[in-house]
Amino acid sequence: MLSQLRGMDMQTLASLSSVSCRRQQSARSIISGVWQNWQGLRPLELCQRVHQSYRSFSTNEPTVEETYSRKTPLEHILLRPGMYVGPTERLPPVACWTLQSDSDRQNPIDGSVSRWAMHREELRSIPALLKVFDEILVNASDNRLRHPSSCNRIDVTIDRGDDKSKPRISICNNGKSIPVQMHKKEKMYVPELLFGHLLTGSNFDDDQRRLTGGRHGYGAKLTNVFSSEFVVEIRDTHSSRGKCKTYKQVWIDNMHTCSEAQVDIRLKQDTDLEYTKITFVPDLARLANDAKMTVLPEEEYKLMRRRVVDIAGCSGGKMRVTLNGEEISLPGFEDYVDLCRSSFEDDNGLPVPPxxxxxxxxxxxxxxxxxxxxxxxxxxxxxxxxxxxxxxxxxxxxxxxxxxxxxxxxxxxxxxxxxxxxxxxxxxxxxxxxxxxxxxxxxxxxxxxx
Structure with missing residues (x-):
C-alpha cells in the first residue's frame, strides 16, 4: 500500500476520492496534509487517516451553514405561505354560496326580481388565492367604517386573464385616503410604508376600540408579496390645505422591487375627490402551487364575485358597489339574505316561510x-x-x-x-x-x- 501511495500524485488521489466537484478543493487540502506527513506514519495508519478524511465527503453530509439558516420575513412568507395566507392546494369540496348563472330570479312571495340571486354548490377552493383578494376588499370596506361621511363607493374589476394577458384585479374606494406625506421617522411616504413594508399599520394600539380588521401588520402586504405586480394609486386632498396630491407606486417580483413614488401636487379644485385604488396581478404559480396556471380559476372567480356582493349587502345600502362595471343594488342586509334562499318554494311548489x-x-x-x-x-x-x-x-x-x-x-x-x-x-x-x-x-x- 505504501509503495502505491508513493507512486501517486495529489491529482490522482483527488480523482479517486469520489467527491463532488464542489468539494474537491477541500478534499485536496486534506490529502495535502496527509501527503506531507506520510513518511512519519505506518502504511496502515496512513490508509486509516485517508479513509476517515473522506468519510464525511463520500456521505454528502451538509455543512453547518447548509443545515442552519436564517430567513428574512419576506423569504419566510414565500417559503411558508400556509402560515400567512392559508393552504395553496385545493381543499376537499365544500358547499359554498355563489351567484347563479341565470341570476334574474323572481321571488314568488313579493314578485321582486334579483340580479344577484345565489345558490349553493360544491366547490374545491384554494384559500390562499381568496385570502389575498379579501385583504384588499375588506380594506376598502373598512374605509366606510373609518370615514362614513365621505366613503360611499367601491368599484371592483376582476379580469381572469387569458393566453395573452395575465389576470388582473382592481379595487377602488372613495372617501378620505391615506395621507400622501413623508414619514419623518421612516424617511418614506406613508403609502410606501403601509403597502411595501411588513409589520406596519395603524392598528397596534390595543387600548383603542375599533371596528376594522387587521392586528398584526401584514394585511395588504401579503397581497403585494403574492403578486407579480402591485400598484397603489391615491388622491389626497386633506393632508395639505388647498392642495391636491396624486400618488402612484409600483412593486414587482413579489414585493422585491419597488419603483420610486410618483407624486404630483397641484392646487385643489372642487371636483377633486379622494380615492384609494389597488391593482394587482396575483402570482398564481405560488398561490395555487401550480407553475402552469395562467388564468384565474373558475372556482375562485365565483367566490370572489360573491364576496363583492357580500360587501354590498353588509353596507346597509350606505355604499354603492359595482362589479365589473355593473352596480349591485341592495338596500339592506334583509335584501341580501333573500338572495341566499336556494329555493323560494318547497318540494310541493308552495312558498317557503320567509x-x-x-x-x-x-x-x-x-x-x-x-x-x-x-x-x-x-x-x-x-x-x-x-x-x-x-x-x-x-x-x-x-x-x-x-x-x-x-x-x-x-x-x-x-x-x-x-x-x-x-x-x-x-x-x-x-x-x-x-x-x-x-x-x-x-x-x-x-x-x-x-
Whole structure:
C-alpha cells in the first residue's frame, strides 16, 4: 500500500476520492496534509487517516451553514405561505354560496326580481388565492367604517386573464385616503410604508376600540408579496390645505422591487375627490402551487364575485358597489339574505316561510328561517369579513333561539297541536330546532379575535 501511495500524485488521489466537484478543493487540502506527513506514519495508519478524511465527503453530509439558516420575513412568507395566507392546494369540496348563472330570479312571495340571486354548490377552493383578494376588499370596506361621511363607493374589476394577458384585479374606494406625506421617522411616504413594508399599520394600539380588521401588520402586504405586480394609486386632498396630491407606486417580483413614488401636487379644485385604488396581478404559480396556471380559476372567480356582493349587502345600502362595471343594488342586509334562499318554494311548489329579519341594535342584524339542508346553516359577517365557519356569536344566537322556540312549542303551542290532549305531551328539544335553522348575522364587534 505504501509503495502505491508513493507512486501517486495529489491529482490522482483527488480523482479517486469520489467527491463532488464542489468539494474537491477541500478534499485536496486534506490529502495535502496527509501527503506531507506520510513518511512519519505506518502504511496502515496512513490508509486509516485517508479513509476517515473522506468519510464525511463520500456521505454528502451538509455543512453547518447548509443545515442552519436564517430567513428574512419576506423569504419566510414565500417559503411558508400556509402560515400567512392559508393552504395553496385545493381543499376537499365544500358547499359554498355563489351567484347563479341565470341570476334574474323572481321571488314568488313579493314578485321582486334579483340580479344577484345565489345558490349553493360544491366547490374545491384554494384559500390562499381568496385570502389575498379579501385583504384588499375588506380594506376598502373598512374605509366606510373609518370615514362614513365621505366613503360611499367601491368599484371592483376582476379580469381572469387569458393566453395573452395575465389576470388582473382592481379595487377602488372613495372617501378620505391615506395621507400622501413623508414619514419623518421612516424617511418614506406613508403609502410606501403601509403597502411595501411588513409589520406596519395603524392598528397596534390595543387600548383603542375599533371596528376594522387587521392586528398584526401584514394585511395588504401579503397581497403585494403574492403578486407579480402591485400598484397603489391615491388622491389626497386633506393632508395639505388647498392642495391636491396624486400618488402612484409600483412593486414587482413579489414585493422585491419597488419603483420610486410618483407624486404630483397641484392646487385643489372642487371636483377633486379622494380615492384609494389597488391593482394587482396575483402570482398564481405560488398561490395555487401550480407553475402552469395562467388564468384565474373558475372556482375562485365565483367566490370572489360573491364576496363583492357580500360587501354590498353588509353596507346597509350606505355604499354603492359595482362589479365589473355593473352596480349591485341592495338596500339592506334583509335584501341580501333573500338572495341566499336556494329555493323560494318547497318540494310541493308552495312558498317557503320567509326569513324573519330583526335589527337588534345599531351593530347587530339577524335573520332567522328554515334550513333546507337539514342542519344548522349560517351566513355570518363580522366587520365585513365572512366567517364561513360561524363563531361564538353564531353559537350563542342559535342556542338562544333554539331554546326559545322549543319552549314555545312545548308549552304555548301544545294545545293547538293536540286540542283534545289525546296523545302524549309534545317534547321538542332545542337540538331538534337548531338543526332546522338558517341563521344570518351581520354584526360589528370591537377588536374581534378570529
Amino acid at each position: 326569513m324573519v329579519y330583526h335589527r337588534l341594535n345599531s351593530r347587530y342584524e339577524v335573520s332567522v328561517g328554515l334550513s333546507d339542508s337539514k342542519s344548522l346553516d349560517s351566513i355570518s359577517f363580522v366587520n365585513g369579513m365572512n366567517t364561513s365557519r360561524g363563531g361564538t356569536h353564531i353559537d350563542a344566537l342559535a342556542n338562544q333561539i333554539s331554546h326559545f322556540i322549543a319552549d314555545h312549542v312545548n308549552t304555548k303551542m301544545a294545545r293547538q297541536l293536540d286540542p283534545l290532549e289525546l296523545k302524549s305531551p309534545i317534547s321538542v328539544t332545542p337540538r331538534m330546532v337548531k338543526r332546522n335553522l338558517m341563521l344570518c348575522v351581520n354584526c360589528l364587534i370591537e377588536n374581534p379575535h378570529f
